[in-house]
Amino acid sequence: AQKITQTQPGMFVQEKEAVTLDCTYDTSDPSYGLFWYKQPSSGEMIFLIYQGSYDQQNATEGRYSLNFQKARKSANLVISASQLGDSAMYFCAMREGHSGYSTLTFGKGTMLLVSP
Amino acid sequence: DSGVTQTPKHLITATGQRVTLRCSPRSGDLSVYWYQQSLDQGLQFLIQYYNGEERAKGNILERFSAQQFPDLHSELNLSSLELGDSALYFCASSVSGGFGGDTEAFFGQGTRLTVV
Numbered sequence: 617a618q619k620i621t622q623t624q625p626g627m628f629v630q631e632k633e634a635v636t637l638d639c640t641y642d643t644s645d646p647s648y649g650l651f652w653y654k655q656p657s658s659g660e661m662i663f664l665i666y667q668g669s670y671d672q673q674n675a676t677e678g679r680y681s682l683n684f685q686k687a688r689k690s691a692n693l694v695i696s697a698s699q700l701g702d703s704a705m706y707f708c709a710m711r712e713g714h715s716g717y718s719t720l721t722f723g724k725g726t727m728l729l730v731s732p
Numbered sequence: 733d734s735g736v737t738q739t740p741k742h743l744i745t746a747t748g749q750r751v752t753l754r755c756s757p758r759s760g761d762l763s764v765y766w767y768q769q770s771l772d773q774g775l776q777f778l779i780q781y782y783n784g785e786e787r788a789k790g791n792i793l794e795r796f797s798a799q800q801f802p803d804l805h806s807e808l809n810l811s812s813l814e815l816g817d818s819a820l821y822f823c824a825s826s827v828s829g830g831f832g833g834d835t836e837a838f839f840g841q842g843t844r845l846t847v848v
Contacts, residue, residue: 651836651837659841659844660840661839661842663734663836663837707775718763718780718787719765719777719790720765720777723774725774
């Protein structure tokens with residue numbers, strides 16, 4: 617089974633609108649972390665936001681917020697007031713591990729296109 | 733700038749050859765992760781080192797090997813290269829190697845390997 621599922625291959629949004637990128641995850645570990653990354657066409661992976669499984673509040677970083685619904689195992693990224701520079705590939709990732717090991721497992725990504 | 737440095741940025745080599753990719757983690761980070769990003773496989777975890785020791789292994793081929801040196805920089809060695817090894821290779825670093833310890837993980841800009 618997929619550990620991280622991003623069901624939207626592509627999303628279109630107009631500038632200044634908000635957009636939600638979906639991510640669901642699958643883990644039996646009670647403690648885990650969820651990460652979102654942005655990959656523009658230049659190729660680098662830019663860390664955006666993190667949510668821990670025990671965090672009581674949804675994470676926010678500037679225009680990025682994470683809508684964390686633990687019971688539904690979802691960690692959707694919300695970008696408010698989209699900008700042209702937000703056009704990129706977005707990846708959701710999960711860190712889980714045991715006995716001191718940890719890796720990041722990535723979803724297949726969502727391509728976001730922001731139009732003027 | 734994530735603080736993770738990867739060299740070289742681009743590499744073109746012939747089938748059957750061997751190459752070495754280098755990664756310098758962020759100052760203070762003890763863990764280094766290597767990932768391969770290809771169009772058909774997405775982002776695949778290869779291997780993790782923590783403070784010089786191998787911590788976790790993912791889908792790493794036997795032709796590939798890695799190590800982390802006392803100064804914490806890491807090298808990924810790819811040998812007997814095949815056309816299918818063409819990909820973007822990322823290095824990421826984080827502070828801890830333990831479960832639940834990291835709230836961020838930063839990636840380098842990647843090395844784009846083209847095997848011809």
